[in-house]
Every structure is written in structure tokens, then in C-alpha cells.
Amino acid sequence: MSNKLDLSKELIGRRALVTGGTKGIGAAIAQRLLDAGARVVVAARSRNDETPAEATFVSGDVTTSEGVDAIAKQALAAVGGLDILVNNAGGGGAFLGGSWTIPEKAWNESFALNLFAAIRLTNALLPALRASKAAAVVNISSAAATIAFAPSAHYGAAKAALEYYSRTLAMELAPSGIRVNVVSPGVISTPGSAEFAKTTPGFSSDDWVRNIPLGRLGGTEDIAEVVALLASDRGKFLTGANYRVDGGMTVR
Numbered sequence: 001m002s003n004k005l006d007l008s009k010e011l012i013g014r015r016a017l018v019t020g021g022t023k024g025i026g027a028a029i030a031q032r033l034l035d036a037g038a039r040v041v042v043a044a045r046s047r048n049d050e051t052p053a054e055a056t057f058v059s060g061d062v063t064t065s066e067g068v069d070a071i072a073k074q075a076l077a078a079v080g081g082l083d084i085l086v087n088n089a090g091g092g093g094a095f096l097g098g099s100w101t102i103p104e105k106a107w108n109e110s111f112a113l114n115l116f117a118a119i120r121l122t123n124a125l126l127p128a129l130r131a132s133k134a135a136a137v138v139n140i141s142s143a144a145a146t147i148a149f150a151p152s153a154h155y156g157a158a159k160a161a162l163e164y165y166s167r168t169l170a171m172e173l174a175p176s177g178i179r180v181n182v183v184s185p186g187v188i189s190t191p192g193s194a195e196f197a198k199t200t201p202g203f204s205s206d207d208w209v210r211n212i213p214l215g216r217l218g219g220t221e222d223i224a225e226v227v228a229l230l231a232s233d234r235g236k237f238l239t240g241a242n243y244r245v246d247g248g249m250t251v252r
């Protein structure tokens with residue numbers, strides 16, 4: 001008998017929802033789960049060229065409770081239940097004048113997108129996850145939750161709160177067999193990070209690479225691979241963990 005894992009089959013029969021799965025890191029996660037045999041729903045405000053063709057697209061804004069309810073309802077109708085929830089939609093701009101110049105509106109929007117969206121969607125889908133025999137939640141945080149990242153205190157603070165929430169939820173849901181883990185990307189090549197580099201002086205790709213011990217930006221597949229591990233039975237003894245996928249940036 002072979003002990004070799006067939007990664008193209010390990011998620012057959014599993015149903016997944018990836019928020020922000022239409023581009024960047026989320027699209028790579030959705031594609032990786034599809035490649036492993038899962039049925040995948042991606043949720044965002046709009047579809048685009050990067051959206052994996054085999055995924056079911058559902059539209060909704062994760063920052064509103066109506067949007068979250070619509071996403072949860074459409075996802076359950078599309079695949080009939082849920083085993084894997086990836087709260088990936090997120091992001092935040094930069095304010096170069098100091099954290100005291102970040103408007104209250106930007107703080108509110110950041111917490112709505114990077115923290116409350118994950119809480120609302122997890123709450124909405126908890127009954128479905130409880131009904132699964134292999135439920136896994138993966139929340140996408142950021143290296144910005146750990147390092148002091150001055151231009152985006154509103155973003156790092158929301159992601160730090162997401163990490164705390166995830167650890168707590170992991171302990172609460174462990175007796176039900178629902179695993180909750182976090183992946184914290186460093187700087188990854190995506191439309192989101194390209195926009196950030198373009199609009200924020202001092203944060204070009206070259207500036208970042210100088211601070212990354214492995215000497216390159218991450219690829220979206222680097223994040224997707226770790227999400228697939230956490231979502232699959234290979235990660236069956238992992239809960240409450242935070243995987244830093246950042247080329248060593250936060251250790252430095």
C-alpha cells in the first residue's frame with residue numbers, strides 16, 4: 001500500500017467558500033481548492049478576468065450584514081452546505097502623515113472589512129460548518145498585524161484583532177471538531193499590493209524585497225498552498241495556529 005498523498009483528490013466532496021476569491025490571493029486559494037477536488041464558491045462585489053472559471057461566483061459586499069447574509073444564502077444554495085470557509089477579502093490604504101492623520105472613516109472601514117466581515121460570515125455559516133464532518137475556517141491576516149507598519153495602523157490593528165478573534169474561536173469550536181487557523185501573508189504580488197506600491201512612496205517592490213530574507217515577494221500560490229494544508233485532512237491536528245508566509249520578514 002502506498003503512503004503517497006494524492007493532492008489532486010484530497011478535497012473531493014468538500015464544499016468551500018472563499019471571500020475575495022475573484023482576484024489576487026483569493027483567486028489562487030480558490031483555484032488551489034478546485035485543483036484538489038473541492039466545489040468552490042467565490043464571493044466579491046464583482047467578477048473579473050482572474051476569477052477561476054470553475055468556481056461559482058456570488059456577489060455581495062462583506063462589509064454589510066445584508067451583503068454577508070446574501071453571500072451565505074447564495075453559497076449554501078450553490079453547493080448545499082459548507083466544509084471550508086476562507087475569510088480572505090481584506091485590505092487597507094496608507095496614510096503617510098502619521099497614524100494620528102488616519103480619518104475615523106478609514107478606521108471604521110478597515111475594521112468592517114478586515115475584522116467584522118469574518119465575524120459576521122462565520123456566525124452566519126456556523127450552523128452549516130457544525131453539520132460538516134471536516135470543517136475548517138481559515139482567516140487571512142497580514143504581517144502588518146505583527147510589525148509596526150506606520151502608514152496602515154488602521155489595517156494592522158484590524159488584522160491583529162482578527163488574529164485574536166481567530167485564536168478564541170479556535171478554542172471555542174475545538175470541542176465541535178471545527179478547526180480555525182490563520183495565515184499571515186508578507187508582501188505578495190497581487191492587484192492589491194501593486195496598487196499599494198503605486199500609490200505609496202517608499203513602498204515599491206524593490207523597497208520591500210530589501211526587507212525580505214528570502215529575497216523576493218511572495219507569489220499567491222505560496223499562500224494558497226498553506227491554506228490548502230490547513231483546509232485539508234493533512235492539517236487535522238492544527239487549530240489556533242498562525243502560519244506566517246512571508247519569506248522571513250516578520251522574524252527579521
Ligand SMILES: NC(=O)c1ccc[n+]([C@@H]2O[C@H](COP(=O)([O-])OP(=O)(O)OC[C@H]3O[C@@H](n4cnc5c(N)ncnc54)[C@H](OP(=O)(O)O)[C@@H]3O)[C@@H](O)[C@H]2O)c1
Pocket residue numbers: 019020021022023024025026043044045046047060061062063088089090091092113140141142143144184185186187188189190191192193
Ligand atoms: N497582497 C499582499 O501583499 C497581502 C499582504 C498581507 C495580507 N494580505 C491580505 O490578503 C487578502 C487578499 O489580499 P489581495 O492583495 O489578494 O487583495 P486584492 O488583490 O485587493 O483582492 C481583494 C479581493 O477582495 C474582494 N473584496 C474587497 N472588498 C470587498 C468587499 N467589501 N466585499 C466583498 N469582497 C471584497 C475583491 O473583489 P471586489 O473588489 O470586486 O469586491 C477581491 O476579490 C486580504 O485580506 C489582505 O489584507 C495581502
